[in-house]
Amino acid sequence: MTGDRETYRRGLVADKYRLARALHHAGDWQERVRTGxxxxxxxxxxxxxxxxxxxxxxxxxxxxxxxRTYADYEPWIDRAAAGEPGILTAEEPRLFFTTSGSTGARKRVPVTSRFLTTTYLPFFRAAMGVPAEYFPEVITRPAATLNLRHDRLARPATTGSGRHSLGPSQADMGRAFGVALREPGGDAPWAELPVPVDDSAYLDKLYLRVRMAAEHDVRCVIGHNPALIAMLPVLLAQWWPRLLRDLHDGTYLGAPGGTPNPSRAAELERQAAYAGRPTPAVIWPRIRLLYCWASGVASLYLPRLRELYGTGVTVLPTPAAASEGPVGVPLDRHPTAGPLAVSTALYEFVEAGHDIRADSPTLLHHELEAGRDYHVVFSHIGGLYRYVLGDLVHVVDHVHGVPRVEYAGRNTLSDAAGERLREFHLVRALRATALRAGLDIGNATCRVEPGTGTPGYAVAAALHPEPLPGELPALAQALDRELGRLSHGYRAARARGALAAPVVRPVAPEAFARHWHRRVAAGMRPPEVKDQILQPDPAAWKLLLGE
Known part of the structure; x- marks a missing residue:
């Protein structure tokens, strides 16, 4: 079995280099994808x-x-999901990927064998080739990786035609398609839960995986969604007495089934007491890798969060991608970005400052400029044609003429007074402002508030160290200047008095944890609960402020 895993690891690395070689002939590959x-x-x-x-x-x-957006495609997808053949793809879908639904209703994406072999599999294996090359044991030793997003379902939802409808991390690709596709940690001892748990008991399932992993030497934690990696230290503190008791007694959620391990429980209790609190570094002192999105809101808090996982921990970024298809795939140690997966999908782009229409002019990959932001449009053999993804990317630089991109945020537009702010404006302004003030941001979210009649932005932020009262006005003024520098629309709205000055409202880090729990309690799976730099929910805003 060890030899099989090493062969699999080498295959992932080879696929990474195969995609890297395609960058030298990106134009030819883009034409081949389109005609195909x-x-x-x-x-x-x-x-x-x-x-x-x-x-x-x-x-x-x-x-x-x-x-077209997903809403435009939905009637066709519904027909395919109902079992009508030949709607979007020549092949019938074997299953449907679902999106998290964090910005609206869940989407369903048809998955055919051709989509899997020509689009999804090359992108996925190339992405996994990065940790496979630099951290081999993540692939070769199952118990080395705690994959927080791994969540197989006992009873997946089905479409009207009886096909499974589930998230990519929940799908058993080997069983559905007969392909070698295993996420790191997918065959760890905790891949199968030791006691029966209802599919919707999300926190209990997550607890059981962590409780089992606490008896092993974990070297890597995978979240993809960094909000879940940020929540693990919080959850450990909440679970700590129960986890120690379960370890000591050999139980799982109090139910028998394991081997009592009082020495491990005592060891962890001592280490947590010495450290002052339980953290991932306390339980797994040899963690070396965090694998998750590293841009967007995560760029605000990952530097400080990494300390809770140990000294010398590397953060490698997962791809800029979605259930609908791949965008950028890191192929080296770049901390945030990867080049376009030019051999898997056809890419077009629209300037981020423009609203997308059905007839919007688009740019091709070789027309993008470093330092600019763009809407993503892609086409692939899986049945999405000139599909507006709803995500923005930032071009960091170019690799062999191919843009290297990082996720910049959703294309949500905040426009109370003509300021036309995107998520990336707010993230970058907050990051620059906090850096100059010598503060760390544990998390942040923003909302337009009416104020005294003129709308203005309020920012709820978990700041460290806690700012003195006199520092907050200066912080808000610096944020105002930075937003004006980044956005002409914001600067113009402020100049004509249509937009009030922003305010910064410090909140405790626990406020964001409470908000996370609230969303899980409302039915979202933990891997799906994403950071929200623009807060759409008035009740959540009040909860964050403690009102």
Whole structure:
């Protein structure tokens, strides 16, 4: 079995280098992807409606197929989910990926064998090739990795045609498609829970995996969503008495089934007392890798959070991607970004400052500029054509002429008075302001409030160290200047008095933990609860402020 895992690890590394070589011929690959998806799906209902057989050039494709969001695609996807053949893809979907629904209703994405082998699998394996190369035991030793997003379901939801509808991390690709696709930690001892737990008991399932992992030498923690990695130290403190009791007695949530381990319980109790609190570094002192998104809101708190996982811990970024398809795939140790996966999907982009319309002009990969932000539009053989992802990316630099991109945030627009702020404006302004003030931000969220009649931005932030009362006005003024520097619309709105000065409201770190628990209690799986730099929920805002 060890030899099989080493072979699998080497295969992941080889796939990483295969995708890296494709960057040298990005234009050829983009043309190949476009012609391939048109030929493969020409006879589908969608392909016939858009004359796929007549489209010869990229300009033909742009003219025939408008830019569309998920809402535009939903009627076609619903027909495919109901079992009607040949709607978006020539092949029938084997299952449907679901999105987290953190910014709206859950989406369903058809998954065919061709999508898996030409789009999803090359991207996924290449991404896994980075930790496989630099941290081999993450792949070769199952108990080395605690994968917080791994959450197999006993009874997955199904579509009207009986196909499974579930998140990518919940799907058993080997069983569904017969392919070698294992996430690190997917075959750890805690991959199968030791006692029966209802599928919707999300925190109990997470607790059981952590409780089992506490008896092993974990070297890597995977979250993809960094909010879950940020919550693990909080959850450990909440679970600590129960975890020690379960370890001592050999129980799981108080139920028998394990081997009593009083020496391990006593050891952890001593280490936590010495450290002052239980942390991941206390339980697993040899953690070397955190694998998660590293840009967006996470860039505010990851530097300080990393300390709770131990000294010398590396953070490697997971890809800029979504259930709908891949975007950027890190292929080296870059801390936040990776080049476009040019051999897996066809990419177009729209300037971030523009609103997307069905006929918006688009840029191709070689037309992007470093330091700029863009809406992502992609097409792939899985049945999404000129699909507006709803995410923005920031071009960090270029690798062999291919943009290296990091996730910049959702394309949500905040526009109370013509300021047209995107998520990335707020994140970057907060990061720069806190850095200059010598403060760390544990987390932050923003909301437009009416004030004395003129709307203005309020920022709820967990700050460390706690600022003195006199520092808050200066902090708000610095934030105001930084937002004005980053956004012409904000600067103009402030100049004409249409927007009030921002205010900064310090909150305890526990406030964000309470908000996280509230969202899980409302039905979201822990891996799906994402940071919100723009807070849409008035009740959540009041909870965060302690009102």
């Amino acid at each position: 998806l048109l030929a493969e799906n020409a006879d589908t209902v969608f392909g016939s409606a858009h004359d796929f057989t007549r489209l010869r050039t990229m300009d033909d494709y742009r003219a025939a197929v408008p830019l």
